[in-house]
Amino acid sequence: xxxxxxxxxxxxxxxxxxxxxxxxxxxxxxxxxxxxxxxxxxxxxxxxxxxxxxxxxxxxxxxxxxxxxxxxxxxxxxxxxxxxxxxxxxxxxxxxxxxxxxxxxxxxxxxxxxxxxxxxxxxxxxxxxxxxxxxxxxxxxxxxxxxxxxxxxxxxxxxxxxxxxxxxxxxxxxxxxxxxxxxxxxxxxxxxxxxxxxxxxxxxxxxxxxxxxxxxxxxxxxxxxxxxxxxxxxxxxxxxxxxxxxxxxxxx
Amino acid sequence: xxxxxxxxxxxxxxxxxxxxxxxxxxxxxxxxxxxxxxxxxxxxxxxxxxxxxxxxxxxxxxxxxxxxxxxxxxxxxxxxxxxxxxxxxxxxxxxxxxxxxxxxxxxxxxxxxxxxxxxxxxxxxxxxxxxxxxxxxxxxxxxxxxxxxxxxxxxxxxxxxxxxxxxxxxxxxxxxxxxxxxxxxxxxxxxxxxxxxxxxxxxxxxxxxxxxxxxxxxxxxxxxxxxxxxxxxxxxxxxxxxxxxxxx
Numbered sequence: 001x002x003x004x005x006x007x008x009x010x011x012x013x014x015x016x017x018x019x020x021x022x023x024x025x026x027x028x029x030x031x032x033x034x035x036x037x038x039x040x041x042x043x044x045x046x047x048x049x050x051x052x053x054x055x056x057x058x059x060x061x062x063x064x065x066x067x068x069x070x071x072x073x074x075x076x077x078x079x080x081x082x083x084x085x086x087x088x089x090x091x092x093x094x095x096x097x098x099x100x101x102x103x104x105x106x107x108x109x110x111x112x113x114x115x116x117x118x119x120x121x122x123x124x125x126x127x128x129x130x131x132x133x134x135x136x137x138x139x140x141x142x143x144x145x146x147x148x149x150x151x152x153x154x155x156x157x158x159x160x161x162x163x164x165x166x167x168x169x170x171x172x173x174x175x176x177x178x179x180x181x182x183x184x185x186x187x188x189x190x191x192x193x194x195x196x197x198x199x200x201x202x203x204x205x206x207x208x209x210x211x212x213x214x215x216x217x218x219x220x221x222x223x224x225x226x227x228x229x230x231x232x233x234x235x236x237x238x239x240x241x242x243x244x245x246x247x248x249x250x251x252x
Numbered sequence: 253x254x255x256x257x258x259x260x261x262x263x264x265x266x267x268x269x270x271x272x273x274x275x276x277x278x279x280x281x282x283x284x285x286x287x288x289x290x291x292x293x294x295x296x297x298x299x300x301x302x303x304x305x306x307x308x309x310x311x312x313x314x315x316x317x318x319x320x321x322x323x324x325x326x327x328x329x330x331x332x333x334x335x336x337x338x339x340x341x342x343x344x345x346x347x348x349x350x351x352x353x354x355x356x357x358x359x360x361x362x363x364x365x366x367x368x369x370x371x372x373x374x375x376x377x378x379x380x381x382x383x384x385x386x387x388x389x390x391x392x393x394x395x396x397x398x399x400x401x402x403x404x405x406x407x408x409x410x411x412x413x414x415x416x417x418x419x420x421x422x423x424x425x426x427x428x429x430x431x432x433x434x435x436x437x438x439x440x441x442x443x444x445x446x447x448x449x450x451x452x453x454x455x456x457x458x459x460x461x462x463x464x465x466x467x468x469x470x471x472x473x474x475x476x477x478x479x480x481x482x483x484x485x486x487x488x489x490x491x492x493x494x495x496x497x498x499x500x
Contacts, residue, residue: 044335047342055430062433065440067300075305079320129301129445131429133333134318135293136303137445211433245334251430252341 034161034177038230038238039248048247055251056179064185064210067127072193073138076130078200079214096204101150101188105164105226108155115190115204121149126185128210130217133250140201142208143191148182150224159228162238165207168220174239175230175248176209176216185210188221213250215241263399263487265363271354272482278347279459285336285343286456292317292333296453300444309450344424351417367401368410374403393473398487405469408462416459423452 030036035053039045096115104110123145131137147163163181166173180186187208190197197203202219209216230238238248264272294312295304302308304321315325317332358364373379383404401409425431426439426448442448470478481487 044338044342047345048338050345051341055428058434059430062430064429064433065436071300073301073303073306075303077303077305077320129429131427131445132293132303133289133337135289135449136295137301138303139301211430213429245338247334247338247341252428 034179037247037249038162038175038236039242044247048249051252052249055249056177059211059251060179062211064126064128067129067139069127069141071139072127072141076138076140076201077136078198079132080200099204099222101205101221102223103150103154103226104223106157106160106228107151107226108157109153111154113150118145118150118188118190118205121145121153123149124184124187125191126187126208126210128185128208130210130214132214133246141193142187142189143194144187144189144208146184147186147188147207147224148184150188151181151226154226156226160226161228162226162230164225164227164230164233165218165221166223166225167218168222172218172240173234174207174216174218174241175227175233176212180209180211183209183211211251213252215246216250262485263481264485265361266485267354267357267361268363269482269485271350271357274350275347275354278343278350279463281339281343282347283456283460285340288317288332288336289340290453291315291329292331293321294323295321296450297446298443298450299446302446344421347417348421351413355413368406368413370403370406374406379403380407390472397473398477398481408465412459412462416455416462420452420455420459423448423455427452 027036030049030053035049035056037048037052040049099115101113101118102111103113123143125141125143127139127141129137129139151163160178162175162177164173164175176186185208189202189206189208190204192198192201192203197206202217202221205221206219207217207221225233227233230236234240235243237243241250242248290312291314294314294316295302295308296310296312297306298309311323314323315327315329316323317329319328358368370379380403383402387404422438423442425435426442427445432439432445439445439448442451477487
């Protein structure tokens with residue numbers, strides 16, 4: 001052990017102060033550039049923040065892998081248990097003709113879209129993989145309206161930071177940051193493999209976010225809310241997933 | 253003798269000791285949470301995709317924590333994936349940062365060159381054979397072996413540090429859809445998402461095998477003295493400590 005001298009005390013003090021200042025500065029920069037996830041608190045907050053921040057920086061302009069048509073899975077699997085951690089039976093989805101998607105929050109023109117309104121916007125298709133956090137996966141072609149088209153139609157206000165999306169299942173809702181909301185592969189999907197999106201796969205309307213695990217691609221979407229803070233949604237953790245013990249960010 | 257005044261001779265540097273125990277903590281957390289995550293889908297596939305509607309490469313004959321997986325068991329285990337996934341990735345960060353610090357430090361200090369790369373005289377099949385024969389005879393280790401590694405130990409440690417750990421990290425990263433969007437090369441080179449998952453399982457198994465053999469060898473060499481050396485950094489040689497006792 002080194003003896004405690006004035007020099008050692010001063011040196012330790014300077015190192016500790018520099019470290020603390022550095023951490024504070026890092027936290028401020030991370031907050032400013034949107035590198036802190038809503039579920040950053042608690043025991044697993046440090047790991048979750050590192051994962052989200054590093055993947056946000058790494059995936060700034062990246063596109064999820066798209067596959068050739070012959071790789072589309074012959075027998076995709078539709079998970080009947082939608083929210084991880086609980087197993088409510090999905091609602092009997094009927095009457096697609098009167099399905100509405102409400103868009104509100106920090107937008108210039110709140111609106112309500114019918115399915116045909118959505119299909120009248122520019123739409124695209126992608127052949128991407130659904131990867132479940134449990135370990136299984138399948139590839140399908142998804143046809144839908146990119147979320148950015150809907151957001152452009154209603155006019156997102158500049159302070160927007162998250163898009164919250166609700167399912168017909170009251171207790172199942174989620175959110176994504178603007179990087180994912182404006183990403184060209186983030187779809188409101190209404191078609192699958194050249195047909196309508198079947199109810200077992202989330203029809204008539206589901207979210208598709210191929211750069212995140214399957215549980216972010218919530219089925220039966222009825223409402224979008226644009227917001228600058230997740231504080232007043234549920235317990236403020238960003239989605240129903242952290243309330244059930246799962247991470248808000250599911251890039252891994 | 254110098255050791256009579258100070259019977260304890262330096263064994264492990266502080267850096268090696270701290271990174272050793274941090275790695276153990278992180279590895280055990282990764283192992284436990286990895287098994288918990290595996291239980292939610294104890295089936296393995298090869299290629300890009302795989303699910304309960306496709307033929308598995310093999311299955312682990314255990315119940316699942318999901319009722320959608322046909323396991324042959326009526327039992328459905330409780331879902332532990334939420335906290336397991338949070339802890340798995342937090343521990344992965346810990347082991348990656350610890351590993352980077354360790355590798356940079358052993359390159360810098362010369363520990364890698366002096367103690368881990370096989371010495372010139374050890375780079376022969378005969379050296380391997382001698383070590384393995386003495387293990388098979390279960391000969392007690394000589395005191396000098398408390399201060400150096402034989403060629404089998406060096407090979408095992410180098411394989412774990414420079415082959416198994418990088419592989420387990422890469423196969424794990426290849427399961428991240430976000431990482432794959434930025435660096436598609438890794439998952440494609442591994443043969444697809446499901447191949448990467450299967451390889452992640454086997455590499456983890458190889459690391460577990462190393463842990464078991466490592467602990468068995470530590471017990472064989474003298475559990476208390478070796479663990480003590482890894483905690484305090486000092487090795488006490490058996491006959492030296494006896495001498496000290498005689499004197500006191």
